[in-house]
Amino acid sequence: MSASGPRLQPTLFELSKPGRGSGKVPHPPHDALDRLPAEHRRDTPPALPEVNEPEAVRHWVNLSQMNHAVDTGFYPLGSCTMKWNPKVNEWAARQPGFAQLHPLAPDAVAQGTLQLLWELEQILIEISGMRAVTLQPAAGAHGELTGILMVREYHRSRGDANRTDVLVPDSAHGTNPATATMAGLRTISIKAAPNGRTDLEAFRTALGPSTAAVMITNPSTMGLFESEVGELIDAVHAAGALAYMDGANLNAILGRFKPGEAGFDVMHINTHKTFSTPHGGGGPGAGPVAVGETLEPFLPAPRVLREPDGSFRLERAGERPTSIGRMRSFVGSTGVLVRAYAYLRTHGASGLAEITDDAVLAANYLKQRLADSGAYDIPFPGPCKHEFIASATSIKRKTGVRTLDIAKRLLDHGFHAPTVYFPLTVDEAMLIEPTETESIETLDAFADALIAIAAEAETEPEVVKTAPHTAPVRRLDEAGAARNPNLRWRPAAGAWTPCPD
Numbered sequence: 001m002s003a004s005g006p007r008l009q010p011t012l013f014e015l016s017k018p019g020r021g022s023g024k025v026p027h028p029p030h031d032a033l034d035r036l037p038a039e040h041r042r043d044t045p046p047a048l049p050e051v052n053e054p055e056a057v058r059h060w061v062n063l064s065q066m067n068h069a070v071d072t073g074f075y076p077l078g079s080c081t082m083k084w085n086p087k088v089n090e091w092a093a094r095q096p097g098f099a100q101l102h103p104l105a106p107d108a109v110a111q112g113t114l115q116l117l118w119e120l121e122q123i124l125i126e127i128s129g130m131r132a133v134t135l136q137p138a139a140g141a142h143g144e145l146t147g148i149l150m151v152r153e154y155h156r157s158r159g160d161a162n163r164t165d166v167l168v169p170d171s172a173h174g175t176n177p178a179t180a181t182m183a184g185l186r187t188i189s190i191k192a193a194p195n196g197r198t199d200l201e202a203f204r205t206a207l208g209p210s211t212a213a214v215m216i217t218n219p220s221t222m223g224l225f226e227s228e229v230g231e232l233i234d235a236v237h238a239a240g241a242l243a244y245m246d247g248a249n250l251n252a253i254l255g256r257f258k259p260g261e262a263g264f265d266v267m268h269i270n271t272h273k274t275f276s277t278p279h280g281g282g283g284p285g286a287g288p289v290a291v292g293e294t295l296e297p298f299l300p301a302p303r304v305l306r307e308p309d310g311s312f313r314l315e316r317a318g319e320r321p322t323s324i325g326r327m328r329s330f331v332g333s334t335g336v337l338v339r340a341y342a343y344l345r346t347h348g349a350s351g352l353a354e355i356t357d358d359a360v361l362a363a364n365y366l367k368q369r370l371a372d373s374g375a376y377d378i379p380f381p382g383p384c385k386h387e388f389i390a391s392a393t394s395i396k397r398k399t400g401v402r403t404l405d406i407a408k409r410l411l412d413h414g415f416h417a418p419t420v421y422f423p424l425t426v427d428e429a430m431l432i433e434p435t436e437t438e439s440i441e442t443l444d445a446f447a448d449a450l451i452a453i454a455a456e457a458e459t460e461p462e463v464v465k466t467a468p469h470t471a472p473v474r475r476l477d478e479a480g481a482a483r484n485p486n487l488r489w490r491p492a493a494g495a496w497t498p499c500p501d
């Protein structure tokens with residue numbers, strides 16, 4: 001990608017010239033408007049930019065090329081599983097029977113979609129080792145809220161309403177404590193053991209009659225499998241609390257470890273991580289929640305039910321009074337769920353287990369290459385799951401170059417940065433997740449780039465500190481952009497806009 005000042009284009013509104021284009025066709029017939037009945041014509045032109053079709057297409061295509069995307073390059077964002085999205089999923093989601101089904105269509109004309117959702121639930125039940133699944137939540141964080149609301153309802157239903165605490169390891173994703181707070185509960189953060197794993201004794205000490213739930217990410221955001229998870233869950237249950245599993249890292253355990261069989265009571269699944277549906281850009285997601293026997297009565301309504309005659313229907317209002325109610329409109333992000341279903345069916349059970357093995361192999365390969373190079377600190381040496389932590393602490397001490405600088409310099413090498421400064425418990429952290437979809441050549445090229453940047457930090461630290469040098473923009477003022485956002489376009493005088501000043 002060339003250095004590209006000119007590619008930082010004006011907006012379509014700024015490109016607009018009155019009278020140009022007036023739609024898709026650059027040269028419409030001069031009497032085009034006269035052919036429309038007068039009563040259907042506007043008095044005032046709408047506040048839309050006037051550009052012709054080639055200008056509009058070039059604008060959007062050029063803009064799309066300014067982004068680093070998984071379709072354009074390697075994207076090793078840890079904890080996010082930025083894996084390749086097979087294009088056949090897009091084909092499936094665009095089938096008119098799925099894409100054009102009205103969300104309020106009666107069950108009789110929605111049988112295909114209902115069957116797909118029901119079958120998807122069965123597959124997720126099998127993968128999670130749980131008893132039942134809801135597909136309603138719109139993302140992982142929303143799934144967490146759904147799960148913890150069910151936990152709260154479970155304790156209330158037993159007259160045990162004083163359980164207000166949720167125990168969370170300090171390496172957890174920020175959504176875990178946020179979920180507890182949104183559910184009206186209190187987060188208690190538990191420090192990890194020195195080896196990066198959950199400190200079983202610290203959890204045992206914190207568990208008590210006010211504990212509602214424990215939330216565990218397994219493998220953890222350190223990329224480590226929690227080998228004492230069985231003992232931990234036993235202690236949680238002995239204290240009368242429930243065990244929640246944050247399933248964001250499911251890519252590391254598909255077909256190899258079933259959280260339900262290990263004793264977890266509830267977990268969410270990030271379809272947009274593990275099952276390849278697109279994420280980023282704030283679009284729709286899906287965060288199905290799987291539960292064991294204990295929480296099944298509290299699942300959100302409506303559930304998708306299969307009748308004895310093989311037909312499908314949605315639960316009727318009030319049919320299951322124990323439900324916590326509705327978490328989202330309609331039955332969930334169906335388009336996203338169709339993609340997840342397509343992904344699961346194209347791989348099958350054996351393919352899914354291979355995904356996990358390859359994801360773990362790729363992460364260990366990359367970790368070992370970096371460890372052998374000595375270029376970065378590896379705080380938790382030894383085998384990892386699907387992701388691992390490297391740190392730039394020693395580089396910072398020697399050269400002043402920080403993890404953020406290295407992340408920016410990677411863009412000049414054609415790579416997206418890994419997750420940086422997360423988990424919060426590791427200084428100058430980089431959380432690297434290559435996923436199973438990348439070739440060994442890509443992994444080697446990425447390792448080479450990281451090693452080259454570490455060497456450059458010693459010889460030419462300023463080059464690293466001022467990176468990126470080839471991206472469309474240099475360093476952005478992220479705090480300023482969040483605090484003083486400029487999101488509002490103002491139309492030319494005389495034009496009609498649905499959002500007047």
Ligand SMILES: *Cc1c(COP(=O)(O)O)cnc(C)c1O
Nearest residue numbers: 079139140141173175246248270
């Ligand atoms: C991504 C993630 C979440 C939140 O999931 P969203 O789908 O982004 O809402 C929760 N926990 C962990 C560990 C994650 O990586």
